[in-house]
Amino acid sequence: MSTILALLSLLSCLLLGASGYNGFEAIAPKVLIITMFDPEAKVWFNIPEFDILAQNVTVPGLSPLFPDVHCAEINAASTISSLLHSRDFNLTSTYFLVAGIAGVNPKVATIGSVTFARYAVQVALQYEFDAREIPAQFPTGYFPQGSTAPGQMPVSWDGTEVFEVNDALRQKAFALAKTATLNDTTEAQLARASYSNLTTAACPSVILCDTATSDTFWSGDLLGQMVENTTRVFTNGSAEYCTTQQEDNATLNALMRGALFRLVDFARVIVMRSASDWDRQSPGESAVANLLGPTPGFEPSLLNLHLAGVKVVQGIVNEWNSTFAQGIPPTNYIGDVFGSLGGQPDFGPGSLFEGKGARA
Ligand SMILES: *[C@@H]1O[C@H](CO)[C@@H](O)[C@H](O)[C@H]1NC(C)=O
Ligand SMILES: *[C@@H]1O[C@H](CO)[C@@H](O)[C@H](O)[C@H]1NC(C)=O
Ligand SMILES: *[C@@H]1O[C@H](CO)[C@@H](O)[C@H](O)[C@H]1NC(C)=O
Ligand SMILES: *[C@@H]1O[C@H](CO)[C@@H](O)[C@H](O)[C@H]1NC(C)=O
Ligand SMILES: *[C@@H]1O[C@H](CO)[C@@H](O)[C@H](O)[C@H]1NC(C)=O
Ligand SMILES: *[C@@H]1O[C@H](CO)[C@@H](O)[C@H](O)[C@H]1NC(C)=O
Ligand SMILES: *[C@@H]1O[C@H](CO)[C@@H](O)[C@H](O)[C@H]1NC(C)=O
Ligand SMILES: *[C@@H]1O[C@H](CO)[C@@H](O)[C@H](O)[C@H]1NC(C)=O
Numbered sequence: 001m002s003t004i005l006a007l008l009s010l011l012s013c014l015l016l017g018a019s020g021y022n023g024f025e026a027i028a029p030k031v032l033i034i035t036m037f038d039p040e041a042k043v044w045f046n047i048p049e050f051d052i053l054a055q056n057v058t059v060p061g062l063s064p065l066f067p068d069v070h071c072a073e074i075n076a077a078s079t080i081s082s083l084l085h086s087r088d089f090n091l092t093s094t095y096f097l098v099a100g101i102a103g104v105n106p107k108v109a110t111i112g113s114v115t116f117a118r119y120a121v122q123v124a125l126q127y128e129f130d131a132r133e134i135p136a137q138f139p140t141g142y143f144p145q146g147s148t149a150p151g152q153m154p155v156s157w158d159g160t161e162v163f164e165v166n167d168a169l170r171q172k173a174f175a176l177a178k179t180a181t182l183n184d185t186t187e188a189q190l191a192r193a194s195y196s197n198l199t200t201a202a203c204p205s206v207i208l209c210d211t212a213t214s215d216t217f218w219s220g221d222l223l224g225q226m227v228e229n230t231t232r233v234f235t236n237g238s239a240e241y242c243t244t245q246q247e248d249n250a251t252l253n254a255l256m257r258g259a260l261f262r263l264v265d266f267a268r269v270i271v272m273r274s275a276s277d278w279d280r281q282s283p284g285e286s287a288v289a290n291l292l293g294p295t296p297g298f299e300p301s302l303l304n305l306h307l308a309g310v311k312v313v314q315g316i317v318n319e320w321n322s323t324f325a326q327g328i329p330p331t332n333y334i335g336d337v338f339g340s341l342g343g344q345p346d347f348g349p350g351s352l353f354e355g356k357g358a359r360a
Pocket of ligand 6: 197
């Protein structure tokens with residue numbers, strides 16, 4: 001592990017900053033930062049802490065540089081898969097830091113905040129009717145697959161509805177990130193004021209709460225409640241939904257598949273999401289205005305990805321020999337709905353592999 005870190009932007013699809021590559025020996029980064037679009041990648045450029053641009057590596061199979069492509073989840077899955085199967089890299093001891101911005105549930109956190117998730121829940125993997133054609137008693141058009149109404153457990157599971165990551169590592173990342181002084185702006189403070197009825201948070205902070213993935217960039221109070229409910233139902237009451245994004249289920253599924261082939265250690269995954277915009281309108285505002293209006297949280301949320309994330313990266317690198325090289329053993333279940341990596345999920349229909357995992 002001579003190398004320090006690498007940055008993967010799913011959009012620009014460059015791997016940056018892995019030193020010590022000699023063309024023969026695989027690069028073994030201590031930390032790989034996973035960013036989803038250009039602004040998220042750029043907050044790591046020209047920073048005082050380290051030079052992530054010291055070396056760039058291009059991996060075949062990553063998506064070409066399309067400036068206008070929005071990073072849909074299918075990109076995330078394909079990019080991570082290509083990386084994991086690249087012979088240029090040895091990622092068996094690498095820590096993966098997902099570092100992206102997200103929509104935020106104002107009941108749990110406020111714009112500018114940095115969150116660390118234990119659960120990532122794929123809330124759009126459901127049945128759906130258009131809102132104008134829903135049964136009278138349905139609060140929204142979404143309801144779980146195989147079920148007959150919202151609020152029920154899914155009857156047919158795809159397996160990727162929930163991913164749970166290493167909580168002991170998450171607690172360490174949280175403690176490291178909390179040492180950061182976060183950014184805030186006057187514009188964000190003004191925007192926050194109109195949410196004072198929904199949130200008690202007066203300024204950005206580092207918090208522990210869970211993330212939801214949906215291909216659809218949704219907005220509104222009803223869908224916000226749907227996501228709160230779905231997150232709770234899919235995790236058997238465990239997850240507290242606070243951020244919404246479009247990639248983490250794909251990233252985590254690709255990493256889990258990599259772990260099945262022993263290409264990565266799924267116990268070394270950290271999901272960090274900062275809050276750039278509200279998932280729903282403020283009192284008196286419309287869901288449309290919330291989505292199409294200004295996003296004053298964008299700037300501080302990007303800055304805070306670096307400010308908080310760099311503490312995590314430095315912590316891992318500085319405490320490598322004493323702590324992180326050997327790994328942080330999880331004490332919670334980690335993996336998918338089906339128990340593919342072994343153990344018994346605390347949600348879903350139970351392990352399909354009698355607790356032994358798909359490799360057994
Ligand atoms: C890596 O790429 C960045 C931007 O794409 C560039 O500024 C930098 O000079 C490159 N580094 C090397 C060592 O070529
Ligand atoms: C990858 O690195 C680990 C140590 O971190 C080593 O045990 C393993 O042999 C390496 N794998 C390959 C294919 O070089
Ligand atoms: C946040 O960052 C902006 C842009 O760099 C800067 O103007 C502002 O002073 C910063 N605020 C704090 C509280 O650090
Ligand atoms: C999850 O990821 C896959 C890509 O692997 C994507 O096709 C799918 O739509 C995603 N699911 C949700 C609910 O967003
Ligand atoms: C969320 O769940 C609560 C409690 O079961 C229910 O009253 C409410 O209608 C649900 N809301 C949505 C939008 O699904
Ligand atoms: C916020 O709550 C207070 C007290 O419940 C109420 O008087 C006020 O109208 C609410 N403000 C908005 C914008 O909903
Ligand atoms: C960590 O261990 C490596 C290899 O054993 C050694 O070269 C390095 O100096 C150590 N680093 C620290 C900070 O002790
Ligand atoms: C879900 O929660 C219930 C009630 O707390 C518990 O009895 C059940 O065992 C849980 N299911 C799983 C899969 O852990």
